[in-house]
Amino acid sequence: MPAGLMERVAPLSIPATADFDRMRADRLARVRANMAASGLDAIVLLGNTNVVYATGATWPLGDPGRANFEQPVAVVLADDEWPHLFTPLADDTGLPADHVHGPVYLDLDEGVRRFESELAALVAPGAKIGVDEWTFAMSRESKLLFPDGRPPSDGGKTVTKAKAIKTPDELSVLREALRITEVGIAAVQAQLAPGVRQMDLTATFLASVFDAGADANTLDPIWQVMPPSMAEGPWTTHGDLACPLLTTERELQRGDVLWVDTSLTYKGFHSDFGRTWIVGQDPSDRQRAQFDTWKAIVDAVLDVTRAGVAQSELLAAARAVVGGETPWMTHFYLGHGLGIDAAEMPYVGSDLGEQFDSSHALEAGMVLVLEPLVWDDGAAGYRAEEVIVITEDGWEPMTDYPYDPF
Amino acid sequence: MxxxxxxxxxxxxxxxxxxxxxxxxxxxxxxxxxxxxxxxxxxxxxxxxxxxxxxxxxxxxxxxxxxxxxxxxxxxxxxxxxxxxxxxxxxxxxxxxxxxxxxxxxxxxxxxxxxxxxxxxxxxxxxxxxxxxxxxxxxxxxxxxxxxxxxxRVKSAAEVAEIRTSVRVAERCLAVAEKRFAPGVSERQLTAAFMEEMALAGVTTPSSQDVAWITSPTHPWHHGDRDRAVAEGDVVVLAGGVIRGGYTGELARTHVAGGGRPALLDRLEDLRGRLLDACRPGRPTADLLGAYAAAGVEPPPAPVARGLGLGFDLPIVTADLAETADADIFEPGLVFALTTYVWEEGVGAAMATDPVHLTERGPELLSEPSPEDDQ
Missing domain, CATH: 3.40.350.10 (Creatinase/prolidase N-terminal domain)
Known part of the structure; x- marks a missing residue:
């Protein structure tokens, strides 16, 4: 059984512990620099993960519908080193007391009117304010955000750009999120046997990761039983694989090929994990060959991965291993960024298109989840994910989970 | 199903x-x-x-x-x-x-x-x-x-049945967390117990992921480190919810570590009764805020009522939206999570969240009576 990714390279740029105050200050400096470049005097952020990034506040994320009942909102000002947080949560924020405000309910007109009066006290008249998203109550009631009735400019981009590059502090926290995930995964893998239900694996995963320090589970965990051939799976819009499919109470059978995908958060960072498992038996020679090809794809991609390289070079390297085929899910990508969101920039090999990939280069400090797959119609296939951080002269591993049973 | x-x-x-x-x-x-x-x-x-x-x-x-x-x-x-x-x-x-x-x-x-x-x-x-x-x-x-x-906003009979089923799952999970509840257990471990049971019950999607809250005797609205272990005498809120069939079922109850029944819990029960009495068809939802005021209790910063259904549902009643609540009428067919919250200096905070279905005759609890209600 091959060891994990760290067999190849040791991680050097990831400190053992993070300085959260420094992390928040570094982030704010980036966001404010991006605001200055966009000519924005203030930004208002509603998106949960944008608020996490801009304020450093973290809380166990709930169902998306719940976000509209209890939605922390951030306001970042160009001329203030501290963000303002409007929050219904009881957690410590670490922000100055005069920057922490009571909750606002931006889904309701009265809530927006209250927010408007607080915002007016923070910004100068005529200030240019960007937002990441808005409700119709905001467009009805906020003259500050909708001067002359025109939609506000995009304030979310200032965060999107900033968060793509991770600081060493951020890498340290992300590494811990990944480690907690692996603790849960190891418990699940130990339980894997014929007769166990898919949902039992979820139960074990949830119990283990919360116990190990996760703040929230963020993806209904995937333990998809892959059909031997694509034709035996569900119909799809693109004629490619259907994945990820929802977990059910189905009992696992000997020989089932499971594609695993999970994500959780720890102190505001999303993890990601992917492997292929076989229930109750060792892989066949054909399955080992699938894994070998997958490993060859990862190796070929890693060989060209470093700061400054165009994303398209990674795609070319992956395709060259399999005779020009596209060895990843075409509704996703060969690789994606990871950090504040479960998937964020960079997107490598998505339907943003070849032009996008050839005009975008990797940068040092970007975190990349590589998720190629090998589909061997008639015998299912192999898919797994590796998390790396891009460095000036290459990359370093963020994870080290083994490939057992391969 | x-x-x-x-x-x-x-x-x-x-x-x-x-x-x-x-x-x-x-x-x-x-x-x-x-x-x-x-x-x-x-x-x-x-x-x-x-x-x-x-x-x-x-x-x-x-x-x-x-x-x-x-x-x-x-x-x-x-x-x-x-x-x-x-x-x-x-x-x-x-x-x-x-x-x-x-x-x-x-x-x-x-x-x-x-x-x-x-x-x-x-x-x-x-x-x-x-x-x-x-x-x-x-x-x-x-x-x-x-x-x-x-x-x-107004739920059909079929929707009420769906929510009731979701509440059943939440109750089952909360009961497991309650069984685990004792001095020494951490907030995280209680959340883990709830989540594990949820998946064993065939549901993998929670509505919130903050099941246990060791409340503070010094701050009315403060959440400390989630790794902290429950200590003797702590007033702890256990609150959980699930999304099943798309519909949310939620509830919350309060327990005191090591037993005992501070007067705070009696105040909680008193206010809870007043709030349920205030759920009357045709009346403004602001009556809930009135019930808090009449009991001399400061309402929490979070909503005291919020709709249960698919995601974000009305009503939403909170002291911060007083005008909205004045104009918002309790209609039969509303289903909401009703939150009773009382904090006492030197003791802590007690909270109860009840899933309520408003009928022509008044409020119907979609949950089973909690073990405490029988005492």
Whole structure:
């Protein structure tokens, strides 16, 4: 059984512990620099993960519908080193007391009117304010955000750009999120046997990761039983694989090929994990060959991965291993960024298109989840994910989970 | 059971899908909306009746489901047809995309896109406010969230039954966390116990992930480190909820570590009774705030009532939205999580959240009486 990714390279740029105050200050400096470049005097952020990034506040994320009942909102000002947080949560924020405000309910007109009066006290008249998203109550009631009735400019981009590059502090926290995930995964893998239900694996995963320090589970965990051939799976819009499919109470059978995908958060960072498992038996020679090809794809991609390289070079390297085929899910990508969101920039090999990939280069400090797959119609296939951080002269591993049973 | 996940992913029950879609179409008609584009998962589930992959946290608007008034056609963001009913044909499914221009192309393919004059969405982003006119050149983009809120606000009998079933699951999970509750256990471990039981019960999606709260005797609204262990005498709130069949079931109860019954819990029960009494058909929802005031209790910063249904549902009652509550009337068919909250200096905070169905006769609890109620 091959060891994990760290067999190849040791991680050097990831400190053992993070300085959260420094992390928040570094982030704010980036966001404010991006605001200055966009000519924005203030930004208002509603998106949960944008608020996490801009304020450093973290809380166990709930169902998306719940976000509209209890939605922390951030306001970042160009001329203030501290963000303002409007929050219904009881957690410590670490922000100055005069920057922490009571909750606002931006889904309701009265809530927006209250927010408007607080915002007016923070910004100068005529200030240019960007937002990441808005409700119709905001467009009805906020003259500050909708001067002359025109939609506000995009304030979310200032965060999107900033968060793509991770600081060493951020890498340290992300590494811990990944480690907690692996603790849960190891418990699940130990339980894997014929007769166990898919949902039992979820139960074990949830119990283990919360116990190990996760703040929230963020993806209904995937333990998809892959059909031997694509034709035996569900119909799809693109004629490619259907994945990820929802977990059910189905009992696992000997020989089932499971594609695993999970994500959780720890102190505001999303993890990601992917492997292929076989229930109750060792892989066949054909399955080992699938894994070998997958490993060859990862190796070929890693060989060209470093700061400054165009994303398209990674795609070319992956395709060259399999005779020009596209060895990843075409509704996703060969690789994606990871950090504040479960998937964020960079997107490598998505339907943003070849032009996008050839005009975008990797940068040092970007975190990349590589998720190629090998589909061997008639015998299912192999898919797994590796998390790396891009460095000036290459990359370093963020994870080290083994490939057992391969 | 339809709409849930046993060994197969199946759509919501046909009758439930039909009644919900008809209500959404009727409200579209009332607002003169030709095409409704829904990004919020609860809205999409209401209209399409299809379970999709759950992720935690808010998401920015993206067209996840499209409802066409003239034909009643539903277009759904789903790359595969698992769990999709026959009334949403393959040609009305569209796949995951990271390229907004591909999404524009999908929307351009909706019948009537070029002639629609009013297109509703449930929220917006700067990007989609620019892109939607490319797909709907003749349309004004209008508020479709209030349209959906009117459709969803009053629950049908079938919906109440769904919520009741979700509450049953939440109760089962909370009971396991309560069994685990004792000095020495950490907040995280209690949350872990709830989540594990939830999955064993066949549900993998929580509504919140903050099950245990060791309340503070010195601050009325303060959450400490989640690794902290429960100590003798701590007043601890156990609050949990699940999303099952798309519908939320939630409840909260308070316990004192090591036993004992401080007067705080009697105050909680007193206020809880007053709040339930204040849930009267025809009265403003502000009566809940009045009940807090009459008891001399400061309401919490969080809502004292919020709708239970699919995602964000009305009513929402909080001291910060007093005018809204004055104008908002308790109607039979409302279902909401009613929160009683009392904090006492030197003791801590006690909280009870009850799932309430308002009937013609008054409030009906959708939960079983908690063990404490029998004492």
């Amino acid at each position: 339809a709409g849930t996940i046993a060994v197969e992913v199946v759509p919501d029950d046909l009758a439930l899908r039909q009644e919900r879609r008809a209500r959404a179409l009727a409200e579209m008609e009332a607002d003169g909306i030709d095409i409704l584009i829904l990004g919020r998962e609860g809205n999409a589930r209401y209209v399409a009746g299809v379970p999709r992959l759950w992720t935690a946290g808010s998401r920015p608007f993206t067209p996840g489901c499209v409802l066409v008034r003239e034909t009643g056609d539903v277009h759904l963001l789903s790359t595969w047809d698992e769990g999709v009913p026959d009334d949403i044909p393959h040609e009305h499914l569209y796949g995951i995309t990271f390229n907004p221009m591909n999404m524009v192309e999908v929307l351009q393919g909706v019948a009537g896109a070029t002639t629609a004059t009013r297109v509703g969405t449930d929220s917006l982003t700067p990007m989609f406010s620019k892109l939607l006119p490319m797909a709907f050149p003749a349309a004004t983009v209008v508020d479709g969230e209030s349209t959906m809120r009117r459709a969803r």
